[in-house]
Amino acid sequence: MSTIDLSVSPLGRVEGDLDVRVTIDDGIVSSAWTTAGMFRGFEMILKGKDPQAGLIVTPRICGICGGSHLYKSAYALDTAWETHLPPNATLIRNIAQACETLQSIPRYFYALFAIDLTNKKYAKSALYDEAVRRFAPYVGTSYQTGVVLSQKPVEVYAMFGGQWPHSSFMVPGGVMCAPTLAEVTRSISILENWNRAWLEGQWLGCSVDRWLENRTWDDVLAWVDENEAQHDSDCGFFIRYCMDVGLDDYGQGVGNYIATGTYFQPDLYENPTIDGRNAALINRSGIYANGEFSEFDHLRVAEDTAHSFYEGSGLLHPWEGVTNPIDPADGAKQDKYSWAKSPRYDVPGHGHIPLEAGPLARRIAAAAPDAAGHQDDDPLFMDILNRIGPSVMTRQLARMHEGPKYYRWTRQWLDDLDLQESFYTKPVEHESGRGFGSTEAARGSLSDWIVIEDGKIENYQVVTPTAWNIGPRDGNGVLGPIEDALVGSPIHDTSDPVELGHVARSFDSCLVCTVHAYDGKTGKELSKFVINGMT
Amino acid sequence: MTAAVAGSGDSFGPLSVEAARSLALDDEQSAHPRGQIVVIGCGSLLRGDDAVGPILVRHLWDEGVPDEVTLVDGGTAGMDVAFKMRGARKVVIVDAAATGADPGTIYRVPGEELEDLPAVDGLHMHQFRWDHALAFGRWLLADEYPDDITVYLIEIESTEPGAELTDRVAASMRHVAAMLQTDWAAELDADAR
Numbered sequence: 001m002s003t004i005d006l007s008v009s010p011l012g013r014v015e016g017d018l019d020v021r022v023t024i025d026d027g028i029v030s031s032a033w034t035t036a037g038m039f040r041g042f043e044m045i046l047k048g049k050d051p052q053a054g055l056i057v058t059p060r061i062c063g064i065c066g067g068s069h070l071y072k073s074a075y076a077l078d079t080a081w082e083t084h085l086p087p088n089a090t091l092i093r094n095i096a097q098a099c100e101t102l103q104s105i106p107r108y109f110y111a112l113f114a115i116d117l118t119n120k121k122y123a124k125s126a127l128y129d130e131a132v133r134r135f136a137p138y139v140g141t142s143y144q145t146g147v148v149l150s151q152k153p154v155e156v157y158a159m160f161g162g163q164w165p166h167s168s169f170m171v172p173g174g175v176m177c178a179p180t181l182a183e184v185t186r187s188i189s190i191l192e193n194w195n196r197a198w199l200e201g202q203w204l205g206c207s208v209d210r211w212l213e214n215r216t217w218d219d220v221l222a223w224v225d226e227n228e229a230q231h232d233s234d235c236g237f238f239i240r241y242c243m244d245v246g247l248d249d250y251g252q253g254v255g256n257y258i259a260t261g262t263y264f265q266p267d268l269y270e271n272p273t274i275d276g277r278n279a280a281l282i283n284r285s286g287i288y289a290n291g292e293f294s295e296f297d298h299l300r301v302a303e304d305t306a307h308s309f310y311e312g313s314g315l316l317h318p319w320e321g322v323t324n325p326i327d328p329a330d331g332a333k334q335d336k337y338s339w340a341k342s343p344r345y346d347v348p349g350h351g352h353i354p355l356e357a358g359p360l361a362r363r364i365a366a367a368a369p370d371a372a373g374h375q376d377d378d379p380l381f382m383d384i385l386n387r388i389g390p391s392v393m394t395r396q397l398a399r400m401h402e403g404p405k406y407y408r409w410t411r412q413w414l415d416d417l418d419l420q421e422s423f424y425t426k427p428v429e430h431e432s433g434r435g436f437g438s439t440e441a442a443r444g445s446l447s448d449w450i451v452i453e454d455g456k457i458e459n460y461q462v463v464t465p466t467a468w469n470i471g472p473r474d475g476n477g478v479l480g481p482i483e484d485a486l487v488g489s490p491i492h493d494t495s496d497p498v499e500l501g502h503v504a505r506s507f508d509s510c511l512v513c514t515v516h517a518y519d520g521k522t523g524k525e526l527s528k529f530v531i532n533g534m535t
Numbered sequence: 536m537t538a539a540v541a542g543s544g545d546s547f548g549p550l551s552v553e554a555a556r557s558l559a560l561d562d563e564q565s566a567h568p569r570g571q572i573v574v575i576g577c578g579s580l581l582r583g584d585d586a587v588g589p590i591l592v593r594h595l596w597d598e599g600v601p602d603e604v605t606l607v608d609g610g611t612a613g614m615d616v617a618f619k620m621r622g623a624r625k626v627v628i629v630d631a632a633a634t635g636a637d638p639g640t641i642y643r644v645p646g647e648e649l650e651d652l653p654a655v656d657g658l659h660m661h662q663f664r665w666d667h668a669l670a671f672g673r674w675l676l677a678d679e680y681p682d683d684i685t686v687y688l689i690e691i692e693s694t695e696p697g698a699e700l701t702d703r704v705a706a707s708m709r710h711v712a713a714m715l716q717t718d719w720a721a722e723l724d725a726d727a728r
Binding site for chain 2: 234
């Protein structure tokens with residue numbers, strides 16, 4: 001038996017450093033360690049600051065999920081200050097969150113994920129030439145249109161938020177905008193054009209309504225063969241290609257899921273509370289673990305730091321959470337290996353276990369029983385899970401399935417705005433309180449916990465989808481979701497382990513933005529061009 | 536004008552690349568006006584001196600800018616910076632640099648360096664610096680890629696999370712801001728005559 005150590009970096013291609021180390025035994029990944037290479041200092045930045053500082057700081061954590069960060073930080077304050085939210089404010093927040101995700105879906109698919117489908121490993125597939133024609137970076141026909149058009153949904157965000165991604169227009173009690181009829185009309189036009197050009201025209205090859213009729217895996221397979229437009233659409237092609245090259249075979253992951261949910265029914269969340277949150281959600285929250293559903297309860301979340309470069313080992317609920325970094329060299333002596341913490345969820349009867357966050361988790365939550373009338377009730381991915389199981393393909397298909405769904409909802413929310421009514425109710429800024437705000441960023445559950453004392457932030461903890469998925473082992477030695485998903489992957493060519501890329505990227509993980517300052521090498525050339533030496 | 540749109544009626548099919556670009560950059564379909572002087576500050580607000588670009592944009596905002604100037608807080612969203620350059624009469628990018636020179640040193644990247652950009656097929660979407668943003672913009676915008684581009688880089692001292700700009704970097708930020716104000720005042724004044 002041969003064992004090879006392999007280090008691959010970067011796999012994430014998004015917002016910072018993700019180092020993945022795996023061991024391979026006889027061509028199969030036997031263990032994995034994911035290392036977030038950078039310290040996120042924002043919890044320390046926020047301590048002692050004005051309670052609203054999270055609205056400014058957290059959208060800067062990430063250049064692609066800025067709107068999602070803003071959304072949940074606003075709700076953390078809404079619940080802490082017991083604000084009133086006019087229905088218009090809830091609608092605008094829903095629209096903004098959905099537009100950010102609608103932007104992310106094609107941009108992530110073409111610019112980050114599908115590039116790997118053109119890897120030479122697949123050259124023997126009869127569909128390979130077509131994959132290259134469509135997905136080759138910068139020159140692929142689908143790559144170009146998909147990436148070029150991916151900007152359109154966030155232009156709608158910018159219409160209300162002023163700019164994207166680094167806006168702070170959501171505030172406790174509402175949103176800081178007063179949209180005009182012209183802006184709403186223009187937003188509708190932009191979205192409808194984007195839908196016809198990319199979502200229906202290129203991705204689906206059918207109407208959004210037709211796609212959403214699919215309720216089972218058999219429905220999806222029948223849909224592919226229903227007509228030429230669907231068969232040859234990017235979605236139809238993607239499904240056929242995955243099954244041809246085996247992307248439906250690996251990358252299963254832990255098989256247990258967390259969705260904290262997002263989007264609120266305006267009339268059910270005029271007075272946001274933590275206890276009333278689950279019932280007001282449109283995109284439902286839920287835990288699915290060991291084959292059973294349970295209701296999401298934020299008090300069951302804890303962060304473990306046994307293998308993270310922080311003092312102690314956890315498990316602490318985020319309201320009690322601490323972020324005291326240590327020297328990684330000292331941490332390494334204690335078997336610590338990542339700047340990410342390990343979020344765990346106390347599943348009734350099973351203890352604190354890792355859960356996968358992301359679109360597949362949301363799709364499973366959408367299949368839980370007892371949906372209220374305003375809630376997403378969609379059995380498709382539970383059926384897929386039962387029929388073919390989780391995999392790189394399943395995870396990716398779940399992400400893409402949300403495009404038609406969120407488009408339809410967003411279109412409706414734009415119609416529901418009442419421009420004669422208010423978008424903001426000035427809140428009472430209580431001197432103390434505890435809040436919890438959460439959303440579903442494109443890549444999974446994203447939550448803030450805030451403790452306010454004497455009018456200042458006493459504690460602020462952010463748990464990102466990347467942390468849920470990419471966190472290291474916990475105190476019990478249990479692997480994090482991506483680590484777990486990598487195990488069992490077949491590696492065709494250790495000099496080009498594209499399989500690891502597929503698995504890691506199917507989670508669409510992102511880390512804190514890397515400081516994009518210069519290295520010394522580039523600096524040497526630039527030093528010729530000094531125009532103003534300051535000494 | 537309205538760009539051609541696919542999928543009319545019951546027929547569905549992909550747009551050509553040209554049609555998609557024309558839709559993406561269409562006036563009616565864009566939140567960004569054209570013909571502006573666009574000032575883009577890049578960098579992370581959370582990382583000490585790396586924030587010098589976004590802080591410069593805020594500084595200019597506080598001082599007030601003419602209608603012809605669009606300020607863009609580019610932050611860390613490299614790809615979107617490219618969209619905001621669409622049809623601009625002039626683009627100025629301000630970013631942080633760490634070359635090992637004295638903190639606060641201001642560089643202006645010369646024109647030939649702006650021609651010699653990294654190849655687009657070697658780019659990673661979210662590890663953008665100014666040169667990646669420009670290379671991507673040249674690919675994305677094609678004919679609408681602006682031809683008047685200036686890049687200023689300011690040498691940083693510290694990237695401590697949450698810290699203010701260090702003194703020398705703050706002084707250079709104000710210096711660059713003043714240069715920009717002088718430049719566009721002269722340009723707009725010439726326009727008016």
